[in-house]
Amino acid sequence: MSTPQPAGPGAPPDPPPGILARDLHRSFGTVRAVAGVDLTVRRGSVTALVGPNGSGKTTLLLILAGLLAPDHGSVLVAGADPGSSATARSRVGWMPDAFGTWDSLTAVEVLTTMAGAYRLPAGQGRARAWELLRTVHLDDLAAAPAHTLSRGQKQRLGMARALINSPEVLLLDEPASGLDPRSRIEMRSLLRGLAAAGTTVLISSHVLAELDEMVDDAVFLSRGRTVSSEQLRVGVTERRWRLRTLDGPALQRWASAARVTLHPDTDAPDGAGSVLVDLTDDAAAAALLAAAVGAGVPVVSLAPVSGRLEQAYLSLDTERR
Ligand SMILES: Nc1ncnc2c1ncn2[C@@H]1O[C@H](COP(=O)(O)OP(=O)(O)OP(=O)(O)O)[C@@H](O)[C@H]1O
Ligand SMILES: [Mg+2]
CATH class of the missing domain: 3.30.70 (Alpha-Beta Plaits)
Structure with missing residues (x-):
């Protein structure tokens, strides 16, 4: 029988964070969209990314997803740099704030196409697509062209698409906008379930009351900078x-x-x-x-x-x- 060892030099190190970004910068012409972001997101947590319009949330999320290169700074997502490593990108799930140009595909084809892009074998990709359609309650609309879906249905398909590769890190940009109350509640429990299973979730939203009930931590951006990071559940504030x-x-x-x-x-x-x-x-x-x-x-x-x-x-x- 093993006995508990006191923490010391021989103790295993803390698990690495799900997301680690240091001194990130990214400009568009003269606009400094991200101008000094430091970010640590605990593995298996749900963290809110909060800031006013134009504060750099979407730009930051694009960098973390490996879809936009920073001008300066370093990023580790699930332990690797998503900008230079396809392996790192394959560990990330990304849900943009607006659904992309998949107009000619049906809902299920959107997901099987995405599964193919992640090199899932066809049978496995189809099974995963149907599993996720059921999770977001779109299985009845599997054969509908994606462009005919309502705004909230498109958001739910976007969530399924972000989960197709069973990501270790999930990046969500305003995922609840357009969702009806029941879908919001379901999204909340879906995200808490994923976090409990070890997924790191970073979620931007302006609906603070809604985030409040679901997030462990919060990171605040203003004018492209992180201005505050808080562990909400352990914080003691009057x-x-x-x-x-x-x-x-x-x-x-x-x-x-x-x-x-x-x-x-x-x-x-x-x-x-x-x-x-x-x-x-x-x-x-x-x-x-x-x-x-x-x-x-x-x-x-x-x-x-x-x-x-x-x-x-x-x-x-x-x-x-
Ligand atoms: N592709 C681009 N070209 C030029 N400027 C851009 C581009 N993308 C973002 N910006 C600018 O960078 C700044 C940050 O934009 P970003 O979309 O990251 O903000 P945000 O925090 O996501 O805002 P919102 O809450 O409105 O979604 C804004 O001033 C925006 O105009
Ligand atoms: Mg945005």
């Missing part, structure tokens, strides 16, 4: 919570006795029954709730005012361009 009660005066009496600072909630429709309170973390929220309820205050709800991502994003000095 944020504002909304507390609603059936009895505003009772809440105020308890708060002043317990020395809890309450702020007026100017956005609330029910005025006095709703207040705001700043709390350091979930444990502080649980303690506050237990104390208020224990003192007989009829609490209806206690919930963060904004998501973690939204709060982190708004606190950054980002600019649109």
Whole structure:
């Protein structure tokens, strides 16, 4: 029987990150689309890539997919440089923000063609194509020409296409735009399932509330630079919570006795029954709730005012361009 060894010089090194980019730069003429990006994405995580319009997200993703060469800097994706290694590119799945020019092919042909490009044997490619069509609920539309699909259906086909080679690293540019609510929920659980199986997922989106529920980490871009990287699930940051009660005066009496600072909630429709309170973390929220309820205050709800991502994003000095 083996005994656990203390970590030390002989301990195995940490697994390499899924994506590692250092000092990336890329200009288009005079526009510095990517102007100093440093990025580390943990293997098996879902990481949000967030930034205003024109901040360089798509340009960065294209570089990471090996589809655009950086002017300067280094990239390792699943351990290799996607710009110079076909092996590295074969480990990457890429979903662009708009579906490409596959107009003459049917949905299933889009996937089998892509499987062929990755040199999957024909039978295996067909099986994988059908498996993915079922995953994204497009098997009924397998024979439909891709250009006749609706916007959301095209997005789902794009997701299937990105997964055809069972990638180690999945790069998604605005994958949820155009998806209906059920498809969004399914995408979320699909991505969490892939991450749990070891896939590294980097996903750009402007819908922060939606990302909030699915991502482990976030990387923020502004004007082509990484301005912040956060491990959201382990981060401890004070944020504002909304507390609603059936009895505003009772809440105020308890708060002043317990020395809890309450702020007026100017956005609330029910005025006095709703207040705001700043709390350091979930444990502080649980303690506050237990104390208020224990003192007989009829609490209806206690919930963060904004998501973690939204709060982190708004606190950054980002600019649109
Ligand atoms: N092929 C190109 N030729 C010239 N300029 C480009 C090209 N691609 C991107 N740019 C410019 O580079 C900057 C970054 O663009 P990019 O598409 O990477 O931004 P983004 O963060 O993806 O924006 P959005 O949120 O609108 O998708 C923009 O100012 C854009 O105009
Ligand atoms: Mg973009």
